[in-house]
Amino acid sequence: xxxxxxxxxxxxxxxxxxxxxxxxxxxxxxxxxxxxxxxxxxxxxxxxxxxxxxxxxxxxxxxxxxxxxxxxxxxxxxxxxxxxxxxxxxxxxxxxxxxxxxxxxxxxxxxxxxxxxxxxxxxxxxxxxxxxxxxxxxxxxxxxxxxxxxxxxxxxxxxxxxxxxxxxxxxxxxxxxxxxxxxxxxxxxxxxxxxxxxxxxxxxxxxxxxxxxxxxxxxxxxxxxxxxxxxxxxxxxxxxxxxxxxxxxxxxxxxxxxxxxxxxxxxxxxxxxxxxxxxxxxxxxxxxxxxxxxxxxxxxxxxxxxxxxxxxxxxxxxxxxxxxxxxxxxxxxxxxxxxxxxxxxxxxxxxxxxxxxxxxxxxxxxxxxxxxxxxxxxxxxxxxxxxxxxxxxxxxxxxxxxxxxxxxxxxxxxxxxxxxxxxxxxxxxxxxxxxxxxxxxxxxxxxxxxxxxxxxxxxxxxxxxxxxxxxxxxxxxxxxxxxxxxxxxxxxxxxxxxxxxxxxxxxxxxxxxxxxxxxxxxxxxxxxxxxxxxxxxxxxxxxxxxxxxxxxxxxxxxxxxxxxxxxxxxxxxxxxxxxxxxxxxxxxxxxxxxxxxxxxxxxxxxxxxxxxxxxxxxxxxxxxxxxxxxxxxxxxxxxxxxxxxxxxxxxxxxxxxxxxxxxxxxxxxxxxxxxxxxxxxxxxxxxxxxxxxxxxxxxxxxxxxxxxxxxxxxxxxxxxxxxxxxxxxxxxxxxxxxxxxxxxxxxxxxxxxxxxxxxxxxxxxxxxxxxxxxxxxxxxxxxxxxxxxx
Numbered sequence: 003x004x005x006x007x008x009x010x011x012x013x014x015x016x017x018x019x020x021x022x023x024x025x026x027x028x029x030x031x032x033x034x035x036x037x038x039x040x041x042x043x044x045x046x047x048x049x050x051x052x053x054x055x056x057x058x059x060x061x062x063x064x065x066x067x068x069x070x071x072x073x074x075x076x077x078x079x080x081x082x083x084x085x086x087x088x089x090x091x092x093x094x095x096x097x098x099x100x101x102x103x104x105x106x107x108x109x110x111x112x113x114x115x116x117x118x119x120x121x122x123x124x125x126x127x128x129x130x131x132x133x134x135x136x137x138x139x140x141x142x143x144x145x146x147x148x149x150x151x152x153x154x155x156x157x158x159x160x161x162x163x164x165x166x167x168x169x170x171x172x173x174x175x176x177x178x179x180x181x182x183x184x185x186x187x188x189x190x191x192x193x194x195x196x197x198x199x200x201x202x203x204x205x206x207x208x209x210x211x212x213x214x215x216x217x218x219x220x221x222x223x224x225x226x227x228x229x230x231x232x233x234x235x236x237x238x239x240x241x242x243x244x245x246x247x248x249x250x251x252x253x254x255x256x257x258x259x260x261x262x263x264x265x266x267x268x269x270x271x272x273x274x275x276x277x278x279x280x281x282x283x284x285x286x287x288x289x290x291x292x293x294x295x296x297x298x299x300x301x302x303x304x305x306x307x308x309x310x311x312x313x314x315x316x317x318x319x320x321x322x323x324x325x326x327x328x329x330x331x332x333x334x335x336x337x338x339x340x341x342x343x344x345x346x347x348x349x350x351x352x353x354x355x356x357x358x359x360x361x362x363x364x365x366x367x368x369x370x371x372x373x374x375x376x377x378x379x380x381x382x383x384x385x386x387x388x389x390x391x392x393x394x395x396x397x398x399x400x401x402x403x404x405x406x407x408x409x410x411x412x413x414x415x416x417x418x419x420x421x422x423x424x425x426x427x428x429x430x431x432x433x434x435x436x437x438x439x440x441x442x443x444x445x446x447x448x449x450x451x452x453x454x455x456x457x458x459x460x461x462x463x464x465x466x467x468x469x470x471x472x473x474x475x476x477x478x479x480x481x482x483x484x485x486x487x488x489x490x491x492x493x494x495x496x497x498x499x500x501x502x503x504x505x506x507x508x509x510x511x512x513x514x515x516x517x518x519x520x521x522x523x524x525x526x527x528x529x530x531x532x533x534x535x536x537x538x539x540x541x542x543x544x545x546x547x548x549x550x551x552x553x554x555x556x557x558x559x560x561x562x563x564x565x566x567x568x569x570x571x572x573x574x575x576x577x578x579x580x581x582x583x584x585x586x587x588x589x590x591x592x593x594x595x596x597x598x599x600x601x602x603x604x605x606x607x608x609x610x611x612x613x614x615x616x617x618x619x620x621x622x623x624x625x626x627x628x629x630x631x632x633x634x635x636x637x638x639x640x641x642x643x644x645x646x647x648x649x650x651x652x653x654x655x656x657x658x659x660x661x662x663x664x665x666x667x668x669x670x671x672x673x674x675x676x677x678x679x680x681x682x683x684x685x686x687x688x689x690x691x692x693x694x695x696x697x698x699x700x701x702x703x704x705x706x707x708x709x710x711x712x713x714x715x716x717x718x719x720x721x722x723x724x725x726x727x728x729x730x731x732x733x734x735x736x737x738x739x740x741x742x743x744x745x746x747x748x749x750x751x752x753x754x755x756x757x758x759x760x761x762x763x764x765x766x767x768x769x770x771x772x773x774x775x776x777x778x779x780x781x782x783x784x785x786x787x788x789x790x791x792x
Contacts, residue, residue: 006227006243010258019253022073024343024354025105026249029069030297031338032101035123036130037062037316038331043124044340044348049332051322058321059131060138061094063314066296067210068098068176070252072365074260075174076106079359082264085170085203088365089149091157091187092178092210094315096139097130099147099366105350106358108145108366112516120348142510142517146366148373148480153503155184158207159473162193164370164481165203166474167419167461169275171370171481172267173205179223180215186469186500191237193470194285196444198458199274201419204267207239207287212294214311223291230289240266240284245291256290263288279458282446297337299330373482374518380484380577381416385409385570389599395615396639396790399592402566402632403528406573407436410486413577414461415440422478424463424471425488432488432528433590437462468496475523476504484521484577490529491587492543501525501546501583505553508581512556519580522559524573525550528590530695531719532633532731539724544696550585551662551700555671560585560662562695564635565595567602568660575606587695588632591728594789596635609661609673612683613639616656616790618646623655623688624750627742630659631695634718637732638693640788641742648743648760652750657683657690665704677708684710689749693737694718715745729781733771740764 014022035043037060042053068090079086090099103109104126109116116122116129129135136143139151149160161175181187193205209230213223222230227243234241244259246252263286270283295313300306303326307317318334320327344350362368369375388409392398413421414437429435429443442460449456463474468489475485504523511517531542550558559582563569569588576584596613597605605611614620616639629638635658642656659665666674675683684690690713694701698716705711722734732738743764747753754761767782774782 008255010255010262012254013257013261014254018077019250021354021357022077023249023253024351025073025357026069026253027338028105028343028350028354029072029098029101030066031335031340031343032104032123032126033062033065033069033097034335035127036060036097036100038321039127041124043120043127044344045332045335049328049335051328054321054328054331055132056322058316058319060097061315062298062317063214063295064092064095064178064210064212065098067212067290067292068092068095069102070256070292071174071176071208071290072098072102073357074256075365076357076359077257078261078264079363079365082268083363084172084264085363085368085370086172086174086365087146087148087164087368087371089147089157089161089173089175090140090151091149091176091181093151093154093181094138095151095176096137096141096144099140099144100126100130100136103145103364103366105355106364106366108364111367112145118349120344123348142507142514146368146371148371148477150503150507153500154181155186156469156473156476156500157181158187158190158193158205159470160477160480161205162190162197163474163477165197165205166422166478167201167483168203168370168481169201171203172264173203175205175207177207177209179209179211179213179220182209182222183220186473189467189469190473191239192465193474194238195282195447196463196465198279198444198446199271199283200279201459204271204285206263206267209287209289211289211291212296213309214294214314216314217311219311227289234287238282238284239287241287241289243289243291247293247296249297252292259288262286279446299334302327302330370481372516372518373480374520374580376482377518377521378420378482380413380421382574382577383409383412383416385574386599388570390566390595392595395598396594396596398595400566400595401433401590401592402563402569402588403526403590404433404436405566406569407434409570409573410434411436411439417484420483422461422463422483422485423488424475424485426468426471426493427464427466428489429462429464431590432526434488468493469500472497472500476500479521479523482520486524486526488526488528490541491527491531491546492529492541494525494527494546495543495549498546498549501549502553505557505583508557508583509554512581522576522579522582522584524576525583525585527585527587530587530589530633531723532695533589533591533728534723534725534731535728536725542719542721542723544587544719547585547587547662547696547700550583551704553583555663555666557581557583558663559583559673561587561660562631562662563588563606563660564629564632564658565593565597565602567595567597567599568606571602571606572660593632594636596639605658606660609664610657610659610675610683613656613658616642617654618642618650619653620655622653623685624653624753625746626655626657626684626688626690627746628657628659628684628690628692629694630662630692633732634693634695634737637737637739637742639790640739641746643790644739644743645746648763649747649753649757652746652753654746655685655688662704665701667707670707680708680710687713690714691742691745691749692716693742715749717741717745727775727779727781729771729785730775733768738768740768
């Protein structure tokens with residue numbers, strides 16, 4: 003039921019109200035100091051331009067509201083012993099969070115040089131938005147954070163992911179009103195449909211409406227409370243509204259609102275854990291309206307600042323050149339009465355400091371925001387138990403992802419609260435449906451009789467939103483658990499920026515000494531560009547590989563297993579890893595199986611190697627046929643087979659690359675091959691025809707810096723194709739076995755003129771193929787049914 007702050011009791015006595023307002027004023031003061039000051043941190047002498055930074059960078063407008071929420075959460079953490087972390091969605095709320103974790107002591111615990119006194123305060127100010135310092139948004143170095151302020155639109159997704167299988171955790175998730183306009187945030191409200199209070203924690207969304215973005219009004223700030231009530235009630239929330247600009251009044255109102263919301267959350271959890279979940283809970287949500295730049299300068303140069311977009315960043319910008327602006331800044335700083343807040347040494351007064359929770363209950367020190375401290379290794383089944391066995395290699399077609407699904411089934415079984423699969427409505431489609439033997443899809447809404455493997459207790463996360471799946475998994479892994487995000491290859495590009503931001507977080511965290519290693523974020527992309535039996539051009543897009551390979555080498559890993567046994571080996575490796583973005587790409591359709599498990603383990607350990615069994619005199623080849631990806635592997639080996647039949651004098655070496663980063667020079671990537679190893683595989687001078695799963699330029703990018711670069715002739719996806727047969731896709735993109743044969747004849751000296759019959763055979767078969775598929779709607783039997791034979 004919707005509530006208004008005016009209907010709630012005022013829970014603060016006079017002394018507590020006074021002290022909480024003092025903390026809030028102290029946090030506001032520290033915000034301004036971070037933006038403006040490089041000396042005279044407590045303004046104990048008249049302010050001069052020498053005390054002001056030469057470049058004024060940062061954002062003030064959202065900070066007072068963030069500070070208000072922080073101090074009030076501190077009160078409830080102490081009162082109810084809450085396990086709580088704070089996520090600031092507004093993009094540049096960095097100074098607010100830094101101020102509060104410094105006040106509570108967490109900042110000094112992690113950074114002893116930033117002491118809790120006047121010298122430490124000065125260091126805190128001088129490092130903000132300066133070279134070698136910290137950015138203006140909440141970021142990796144900020145204690146208590148797992149949400150990057152620059153990741154606009156993802157705060158609720160990270161929050162909900164963090165509380166899954168984390169029953170005692172409460173995330174205070176502040177949604178900026180500009181952020182609320184983004185697509186990911188708009189979709190993330192549905193996350194409560196996947197939160198089960200019997201086993202999950204809770205998220206308290208606080209929509210902070212202060213009216214403006216950087217230069218204009220926000221949409222929701224112009225909506226009435228009645229309109230917002232309709233929206234949020236329709237989403238399944240019970241919104242509580244609180245609004246004002248009188249600090250002492252608003253402190254009382256917000257204290258009542260926040261405590262009411264927290265108690266409602268505890269009531270929902272207590273009821274569900276005692277009696278089971280019967281219906282989807284109606285969770286509380288707070289809408290907080292405060293002026294933009296609240297308590298800042300009201301008028302500057304005759305123009306209103308507070309309560310307008312002009313308060314978004316630096317409200318008084320000409321401090322070093324305009325004496326009146328310097329005077330306004332000085333008065334603004336003094337308005338918080340720092341002499342009442344800090345003692346002679348610049349330390350927060352003890353009675354104010356006592357408002358902070360103790361130890362790990364401080365939001366800046368909660369280990370949930372440093373998830374590597376809580377990480378437990380997965381109980382991994384022996385992947386060799388799921389291996390594909392065969393009497394004759396490459397003679398039977400089998401769905402590789404279906405084999406992986408059996409492995410994931412047992413991974414779920416053995417890790418009931420430490421692993422989840424996140425998949426946009428595609429678990430069965432991706433042939434991973436074996437997981438439903440042990441866990442249903444999660445949905446806490448009404449379950450209907452005809453639903454398939456859906457229950458309130460399910461832990462397979464399906465929602466038709468790549469943003470939700472990726473964001474949930476980020477929150478899940480950053481709080482120490484493990485998971486897999488599986489989706490169609492073309493749709494992975496929807497979360498391109500999310501992957502980039504997460505990679506930046508992981509890479510930066512590796513350079514922050516107190517950040518513990520977290521489980522890797524693992525991707526499985528299927529329904530690849532090479533199979534469009536009924537899907538069209540829109541479903542072709544291998545570009546997510548490009549996204550990952552261009553991330554920092556310390557975090558980027560790309561694997562292209564060609565068959566089921568390689569897929570099992572790669573998946574096991576990825577689930578054991580930490581601090582990576584692991585991208586695995588393999589199609590879900592039945593495919594030929596190339597390697598025994600023993601061979602696959604050795605091959606995956608090397609990452610790339612010569613496949614002697616499919617080569618023709620591989621010791622001193624005339625040409626190297628290389629491949630990366632399941633369909634390119636099939637076409638490459640089929641081309642090698644055709645050449646063996648029709649041009650046996652050509653010495654062909656077949657090379658397969660399963661770890662794409664092995665192609666890099668060793669000085670560019672940790673997985674990169676030495677020049678000696680590279681020459682051993684690709685020879686010193688033989689031409690290389692390389693069939694690649696994605697865009698050809700990827701291979702050239704990876705090879706950059708190698709002297710052998712010019713010898714590589716790459717065939718890959720060229721933005722050709724639509725609804726058609728499997729073989730026609732490789733034909734349209736010039737990567738078919740027939741095209742590869744013609745490439746070999748082109749690059750081996752004298753081969754083209756010596757093998758005219760093979761040229762004719764390839765061209766005739768291509769022409770026959772085009773006619774056949776239009777008449778019979780299927781590939782030529784000799785193509786479709788081809789298997790390897792010696």
